[in-house]
Amino acid sequence: MEDKKLTRKKLLITSLLGTLGLVAGELIRSSNNIEEESDKDDDSSVKYGMVIDLDRCIGCNACTIACKQENNTPPDMNYNVVIEREEGEFPHPKKKFLPRICMQCDKPPCVKVCPVGATKKLNNGIVTIDYEKCIGCRYCMTACPYGARSFDFGENYNTPPNSFESTTYAEYDQFYKRDKTMPALNGVRKCHYCSHRLAEGKLPACVTACLGKARTFGNLNDPESEVSKLASKSWSLKDNLGTKPRTMYIGEWKEERGKRCVNQIVYGG
Amino acid sequence: MRKSNSIWWLVFSILVLIAFLLMYIRINQGLSFTNLNNLVGWGLWVTFYVYFLGISVGLFLSYGLIEIFNLEKYRDLGRVALYSSMVSLLVGLFFILIDIGHLGRFWTVFINRNVTSVLSWELHLYVLYFFVIAVLLFMDNLPSSWKPTNEPKRIKWLCKNRKSIIKYITYFGIPLAIAVHGGTGALFAVVKARAFWNSAIFPVIFLTSATLSGISAIIFFIGFFKKLKYSIGSLRNLSRIFFILLIFDNFLVLLQLFINYYSDINDRVAFINLIFLGDYSKSFWIGQIGIGVILTVLLFCIYFYSDQKFLYLWLSSITCLIGIWFIRMNFIAPTLSVPLIDGLAENMYRSNESFKYTPSIMEWIYSYFIIISGTIIYIFGINRIPNVRDALFRRKIKGDDIEQNI
């Protein structure tokens, strides 16, 4: 009897200790990693950000085209989308435009949920995706409140891809070519503020291409920069979610999330 | 014996061949043959994954209660439940495997962990949960008395302490199972971008539905395996638990729908409209409410008020299982169909159609294949696991009247 009791106790204690050990080990390992990756040089002099002036946007989609060209993105890969909306009644209807890119959130929900840590927040403010690590679970896509992420289904505009589509392009300081072995295929992609251009001291392609000069890009850590000055009077999409976007807006836009969906069904519109 | 072995060889060879073909297509074409897009990124396969995982957890919890409270009369049902829960878990995990973009990288989730990701924790829990079930199944099938002639010494210790080991592992397994499926619910609940999911009751609904699906599955097995013996008393109790859970589960679902509707918040109301009146209304009214609630309750009432003819309870358990599938389906794709920013869908796809999701034929073919393979493996295992085989074909129950079903 005595013997049996001891065995039970041992079994229970060993399994409990084992579990606790595993959990503690994992927590220590991960918290070490987090520190290493995001806080190390948090005094880095550059924190990129963008302010988009909606009153200057004319909805020409030059940014969309420039982005597609720069990043060689396949169909339905939406790094940059200009959302159009009609407001007001005849005789005073108005077209409103909202360019949407990745907000490079300071508290990015996409980074939190990624099961393999493939998506990370860099010290310069950019949220990156490691194409070699991403398993393509699309959890980040469901978690992003801005629909900023797209899955690369492996489709091309042309089959086989034409000479432009198969050129080499750069993302996150790496070079890629669109073919079967392309790492981004079957993974999730999104706007990265053209990080490869920033490394060369250039502006993101959409900012350079913008006809109405609606986009201002720069270092938010520098209080004298134009973007910092504009940022002080800007607003963010879905501010209430606490994602702390680095892409901000000025100008008027009524947020009517899901309203069209509601109206369409209720009023058959 | 030899004949049956060669039939199994044939069946498994055919399965493996089809699996190769399907995998070849899947690896070559990625997810392009699915109807998923950048708005609705999770669809049929994720629904099935959640569904089978729920059944697994429900069955395991039933087994756990039987084991812990030493309910001798239910022991055979418990054994079948434990084994079924393992197969159901495997089927569910297979669905999530084919759903990920990079099939070949699935194992990397165990080396590239992310402590803030619910999914990362979940995947580890699934493995632990699988081992718990496997060990329990193994322990349960050990002989209770040790024969020195044919067993090695180490087994002696296991045989001697079999009962207490099973009990302690079950104690560990129950909270684990709750974490497994509560966690699956939390996977969705933590997503603040999707207003309908982002509620604390979501994991609770997942757990209740899971328990209900477990009980339904047990009732289903009683009807399906005609030789499985059960006592009238235990069936009566099971039917009561089934009905109470059915009401409680639907009460929680109703609560979730009501609170979202009452809120008047656009995203939430948009979801309600989508399933009540919009693109997913058929799946809601016919599947979830028609089959899952009305037909299930009706059949149960017939069972209850007629002279408790088992057939009706059995049918009721089947309609309930179908209804729970629809709950999963209606809670996943429609939530993703609600536009994140007004006009985003239209400007991404230049059409209003894009936020509707209906699974493609290929998605269904893969799903059927996984389910059929799971069923075949299930039947194969029955004859090879002594206690399950005994439970289903031989053993008698002491006490209460014994009745062979239908």
Ligand code: SF4
């Ligand atoms: S906008 Fe979306 S993808 Fe970009 S950082 Fe924020 S949550 Fe992540």
Ligand code: SF4
């Ligand atoms: S799709 Fe890739 S980046 Fe997104 S959560 Fe999954 S593994 Fe992470």
